[in-house]
Amino acid sequence: MNPIRHRFARLLLLAAVGAGALMSTATAAAADARPAFTPPSAASLPDTEFGKIVRQGEQIFLHTPQNASKFVGNDLNCASCHLDAGRRPDSAPMWAAYVLYPAYRAKNGHVNTLAERLQGCFRFSMNGKPPAADDPVLTALQTYMFWLASKAPTGVALKGQGYLKLPAPAQKADYVRGSEVYAQYCAVCHGAEGKGQKNGEHWVFPALWGPDSFNWGAGMHQIGNAAGFIKANMPLGQAGMLSDQEAWDVAYFMNAYERPQDPRYTESVAKTRAKYHDSDDSLYGIEVNGHLLGSDSPAPGGKLTQAAAR
């Protein structure tokens, strides 16, 4: 067994420890009045021309740099943040997203079609270029989402939609406490420097910061989004074991390092912060440990070096 797989197996053995924590999540969910939904099983996918495009969409979702290379500028997959191929509840699942578009988005101040929403994923989360709205890549992704949402009600927020919204932390999120959580629960997979791990050519564990990660415009750089994602989904195989405070602290820690520049960058870090990041949820343009975040990321198009991301 190679060392990465071996460590992974050991962590899965520990998953039993997390089971108790999962039960308390289940109790909290009893108060959730949103309707439940289960997407269709892979086995029920028809062997038709339509089914072929659904499968294509799923493959793009799972192996994004390989299957949509023109539009991707990092080593993440859509499924890196939308787990189980976009099926898992509280991981912003695709079946729940599908039925909510077109939707108004404060991020760009107008009603977005699903195609435009997906273009944003490529530009920010994938640190790439948005495909044209009628590009076969977007058609395949939307076909996959449409199929996952078969028989779901339209325009309804379903149980498990989006990421968890954690209550504000009891203590302000903290870098030092976050670094301890990171060393204990995350570094084994994502690496001490957050750059992830490769097994030969293939990424096994994705980068959390640095040149191969999502950029400063992506939703996951917002501490609240990251905290909710982490609480419900990480450490992988032991989800639910972190306290809310630990999730906030480690979300702060991972977003206190350099990552590729915000593609909306205008003139200076300070102006870009004022325009797009003016909230406690973003560390862009904030000084942490004597470093102004965003100042070492080259303007869009330039490549951040690993050294600058330490």
Ligand code: HEC
């Ligand atoms: C780095 C993590 C990350 C990656 C990679 C990523 N996303 Fe997301 N995605 C998020 C976050 C965080 C949100 C919610 C926050 C926001 O609105 O910005 C989100 C939201 C979405 C939504 C809206 C969900 C809803 O319920 O409204 C869709 C659809 C989506 N992503 C699709 C994709 C697709 C398709 C890809 C691959 C091309 C992708 N994402 C890659 C993190 C990611």
Ligand code: HEC
């Ligand atoms: C057992 C290995 C493992 C551990 C431990 C682990 N992760 Fe992950 N993490 C993964 C994998 C694998 C993915 C990608 C999901 C997939 O491909 O199914 C991921 C995805 C992520 C993502 C979204 C993708 C990205 O690169 O930004 C974040 C954020 C993240 N993990 C944070 C954490 C944090 C914080 C911890 C510690 C509390 C942690 N993870 C612990 C394996 C792990």
